[in-house]
């Protein structure tokens with residue numbers, strides 16, 4: 001079993017990779033930074049001595065890099081990498097797309113297209129959503145936040161776009177009679193300050209945090225995605241998140257409702273994404 005984890009060099013993505021390796025999967029870390037990827041590979045091998053782990057160059061802010069990704073056949077891909085910018089200035093990807101929408105949604109949309117039949121017939125495509133998407137609404141007149149850029153809104157909308165993409169992909173896979181699965185996972189609230197050390201990749205801020213009552217570390221935040229990628233009783237079109245108020249705890253499926261249950265918006269977003277990236281996910 002081989003799994004590609006985008007953003008596997010840090011944060012939740014690293015722990016997704018570590019837990020998959022512990023479960024015996026071969027993991028490929030998708031990373032835009034060779035030095036960071038090599039540190040992550042080394043740390044993971046220290047934790048899981050018999051791990052089969054490598055990395056592949058992947059910059060989701062550059063569609064040429066996405067299209068050229070060098071990986072073999074995959075049993076699953078975890079579309080985990082993400083940016084949350086906090087500065088007030090609007091930034092763009094190499095292709096001129098707003099950075100948050102471009103990396104989180106368009107980059108992963110194009111990656112799914114680029115992987116194509118390298119995703120095996122029963123492969124699982126796991127998209128990392130967020131509780132932040134629940135209160136978002138897409139603005140189809142301004143998908144790229146050209147008129148009105150606010151970093152928090154751009155992030156929330158990008159995570160809603162990712163979730164709608166995954167659910168639309170599920171509908172398209174079913175309509176085509178495919179056995180591939182498209183599943184959403186989200187980590188709840190996962191803080192660095194509650195995350196165990198993996199030096200030099202991550203060293204915890206030692207301050208005691210009351211946040212642990214309601215939130216969790218990135219190790220536990222990784223569990224819904226790991227369950228969705230390789231666990232039992234997972235079905236295409238599901239959303240997996242943490243049990244306690246969707247913020248912490250063991251993974252469980254959640255109802256698909258609110259802004260997620262909007263096939264019309266999902267189809268419109270799909271068409272816009274094809275236009276913006278010039279590619280369309282599909283399998284023979």
Ligand SMILES: NC(=O)c1ccc[n+]([C@@H]2O[C@H](COP(=O)([O-])OP(=O)(O)OC[C@H]3O[C@@H](n4cnc5c(N)ncnc54)[C@H](OP(=O)(O)O)[C@@H]3O)[C@@H](O)[C@H]2O)c1
Nearest residue numbers: 007010011012032058059060061080081082128130189190
């Ligand atoms: N933490 C939470 O509470 C939380 C809650 C809800 C959802 N999420 C979602 O969970 C995912 C992981 O979050 P996290 O907290 O682990 O974030 P993180 O620690 O900031 O890690 C983000 C990862 O994405 C990678 N990345 C960023 N831009 C990239 C690009 N252009 N190309 C390739 N990789 C890129 C980063 O690589 P570099 O190291 O090179 O920057 C890093 O590996 C994200 O999708 C996030 O939206 C997180």
